[in-house]
Amino acid sequence: MSAGRVGSSSRRVGGVDRVTGRQTYVADVRLDDVLEARLVSLDCARARIVAIDTSEARRVPGVRFVMTAADLPQPVPRFGPQFQDRPVIATGETTYHGEPVAAVAAETKDAAEAAARLVRVEYEELPAVSTLAAALDPAAPLVQDPSLRPGDPLATTNVLREHRYGWGDVDAATADLVVEGSYAFPMITHFAIEPHGFLAAPDGDGIVCWSSIQHPYLLQKMLARILGLPLARVRVIAPDPGGGFGGKQNPKLEPLVAFMALRLGRPVRLILTLDQTFQAVRRTSTEVRVRSGFRRDGTLVFQDIAADYLIGAYADIADRVVSKGSYPACGPYRVPAARIVARAILSNTTPATAFRGFGNPQVNWAVESTLDEGARRLGLDPVEVRLRNLARPGEAFIPGDTPADGDWAEAVRRAAERIGWRAPLPAGHGRGLALGIKSGPTTGLSYSTVRLLADGSVVVYAGTSDMGQGARTVFAQIAADELGAPLEWVTVVMGDTAVVPYDQQTSASRSTVLMGNAVLAACRDVQSQLRSMAARIHEVDPEAIAVEHGVVRLPDREAPILEVLKAGLGRLGGELIGNGESRKEDEPGHPLNGRPAFYELNCTAVEASVDPGTGEVTIHRHVTVSDVGRAINPLQVRMQDEGAAIMGLGHTLMEHVILDETGRIRNLGAIDYRIPTSLDLPGELVSDMVENADGPGPYGAKGMSEGALLCVAPAVAAAVHQAAGVVIHDLPLAPERVWQALQELRAGPPAEAEAAAEPEAVGAGGVR
C-alpha cells in the first residue's frame, strides 16, 4: 500500500492549512494577556547616544515598559552565531541604520506605537562607513570597538577576517590568454513575505520563546547562555516560517523580547514591519576581481580571485558566508593553479547574513562572466569551454576535498539542448549558459524519533524548519514508504524544542540529506523491532525476516506491517519507537572545518533580448537544470528550482538596496524595492533535473534548494552581450544601466560597434 511514496509528487503535507488560513505563523499565535512591543531607532547609520528620555512615552496609557540598554545587565549581553558582538539593544552607540535603541511594551499596538514615537533620544551623528572603499580607508572610523575582538591582529581595521585558499603556483603558470575583470554584486534583501516575528513568555521558572527562526536549537542555546538558564528551561517554539531564504537562520531580537517578558512577567510580542525586516537582514554586497588564465584551446591554466564582501556592523554568520562562499570560487572546473583571497569587511550597514546561495552567487557572477569573456576572445564556444574544463565524476577538482559527486556534464548537455544552443537565434536575441556550484553542509547533527502507533499510523519528530522548501513532505514520504502507511496517516512534528529532539540547523539545503537520513534511520530502527516481533510471533530466526517498504517478508509469505504490529503489540496496544541519528563530524585542519556532504550543481541557460530604446532586458526562455541525485518529490524539486531561478532574476535584473551617502537605506520597503512579480517572469521557464541516485541522502538524494539561483546572473549577462553587444560588470542589469551601456557602445570607437554586430569577436574593448 506504500508503493511510490518516495519519488511521487505528493501534495504538500501541511498544505491544507496554508490554503484555508489556518496555518499559524508567529504573528498568528494567540495568547492571553500579551503585550505588544515596538522599537525605537534613529534615522542615521551611526550615532553616539547622549541621553534617552522615556518619561513622555511611559505616560501613554497602557504602556508597561520602555526598555533601553540601562535596563539590562551590564555590560549589555552580546550574542552572535560566529562572534558574540551584537548587543541585545544598542548600548552607547548605534552602528547601523535601524538598530534599536529602545523598545516599548504596551497593552495595545496603538499605545506601543504612540509611545515609541514619544521616546526622545538625544544623539550625535557620527561618521559612518557604508562602502568597501570607505571601510578600507586607513583613516576610516572603526565599525567595531577593538575590545570586541581581543587578540585579533585585524581588530584595529574594518577587516573582520581574511581567508586564503589555493593550490598550484599561479605566478608560475603560463597562459596563452589572461582575462582580467572586476565585478560588483549588489546588496539584496531577503524580503520573505512574513516579516520577522518574536514572542516570549515566562514559563514556570524558565521561558518560552516563539520565533520565525530557522534554527530553533541555536536560539535555545543562545537564550540559555544569555539568561543563565539550563537548556531544559528554555523552550523555543518555531512555527513554520513564512519564507526564510537564510534571513531567519540566526537570533536577532529574541533576547530583547525575552528580557522584556521576564521583567514584566507577561508575554511580549514583537512583529517587525517589512521596513524593519529590511533593516534586520541582507545579502553581502561584493566586489570580485578575477584574473583567469587560458590555453588557446580554452583549457583553464589558473584562477586568481580576490573577493571583498561588505558585511554589516555585526558579523552574524556573514564571515562564514565569505569563507564558505569563496572557497569553491573556481567553480566546478579542474584548475591547475588557484589563488583565492576573500575578505569580510565590516561596515555601518544592516548586518549581512546567510541568503540562498551563501556567498557563492557573488563570486560565481565574476568567475563565470570571465569564462565567457575568455571564450569570446579565443573565439570558442562557451559551452565547449565549460565542458572542456568541467570536473568528471569522482575527480578531486578542489584538491583534497570532496570529489565531484555527479555527472555534471549531463546537466550542461541537457541545459544546452533545452535552450536550443545551436539553433538559429531570432534577430536581436542572445543566449547565455553558466554553471554554479555550492558546497553543502560541512558539519551536521540531526536526530529523529519515529513512532509507529498501534493502528499503523506514524508520528515523525524532526527539528527541521519547514519554511516552504517542503521538508515536512519529504520526511512524511520517507516514513510512509518505509513503514507502509498512507501519507495521510503520517504526522510530522517540528518546531518545538520541548518536544522534538535536537537538530543542528536548517541551512545549506541540508535537511533532505541529514535529517532525511535521521528519519530513515529511525524508520529502520522501527523495522528492526518489527523483525524481532515477527520472529517472536512466528518462531523463526530474525535473520530470515526482512522488513522493507511497508512489508514484512517472512520465510513463507509476505505480511503487511500492520498485521505483525497488531499481533506483536497484543491486547495492551502501545507503539514502536524508533530513533535515528545523522552526524557529520567536523574535520579540524580543513579550511572550512569539514568537507561538504555534497555539492549543489546547476546549469542555467537563457535566451534574452534588449530593448534598444529603454535598455529593458526580456528573458524569453530560461532553462534551469540541477543535479539532485534523487528527487523524493519531483514537484517540490521543480518548485524549489523555479523559485530559486526567479529569485536569481531578481538580483540579476532589478534588486538593489540603495544607501545614501550617510549610510541610510533609501529604498526601505515594498514601494521602492522591487522583487519579481507575475509580470516579470521569463516567457518560458523550463526546469529539468539530473537524477543518478549518487547523493549521500536517502535513496541517493542530494540537497538542492539553492542551486538554481547561483548562476542566473552570468547566464543572463552573456545573453545580453550576445543580443546587444554590451558587457556589464555591475548588477543588477536594470534598464538604466543597460541603456547607459548601449549609449556608451554607440558612442564608442568603430571597432567596438563592429564587434557588437558580430558578438563572437568582442574583445577587451567591451570591458568596463
Place this chain on the structure above:
Amino acid sequence: MTDTLERLDAIEAAAIDAPTDHLSIEVTVNGRRRRLDVAVHHTLLDVLRDDLGLTGTKECCDVGECGACTVLVDGRAMNACLILAVEADGAVVTTVEGLADDGRLSALQAAFLDAGAVQCGFCIPGQLMAARALLDREPDPTVADVHAALAGNLCRCAGYEQITEAVLAAAEAER
C-alpha cells in the same frame, strides 16, 4: 519641515491623551453579519486579524504593495491594509477563511495544492483571494489575465508558474 514634525508630534500627543474615537459599523464577513465597534484609525486588516481573530489574512508591507492582505470587499479584491474599517461599513467581506465550503476545500484551494502553488504559504491567502476575484469576473482567463490579476501579489518563494497553473486549473474545474 521641523515645524511640521513638531506640530504632528503635538497632534499625536493630544490624540494619545484623548480617548480613541470609535464608530459602530456593520459588516458581513464570510457570510456572518457582524456589528462592531472599531477605532476610526484601524484598517480593515487590523479589525479582521485583531478584533475578529481571522488571522488567515496576512500582514506584510502595510502599504498596499505586497498583496498579502488581499480580501474581497463587495466582490472586489482589495488590500485590507489600505481600507479603514469604517469604510467597510455595510460591505460584504470575504477572507481566505470563507473560501472552503462546509469544511471542504473549494476547487480553487484544491488546485493550489495539486499544482504545487503553495510553498511557505504566507502569500497564499492573498493569492487565493485575488484569484477568486479574477475567476468571478472572468471564468475563462488566459495566462496573461492571471498574470495581470495577480501582479499585485508578491510571492518570494516565486511559485508564480504553479500559481498560474492552479488558477487556470481551477477555472477549468469550475466550468
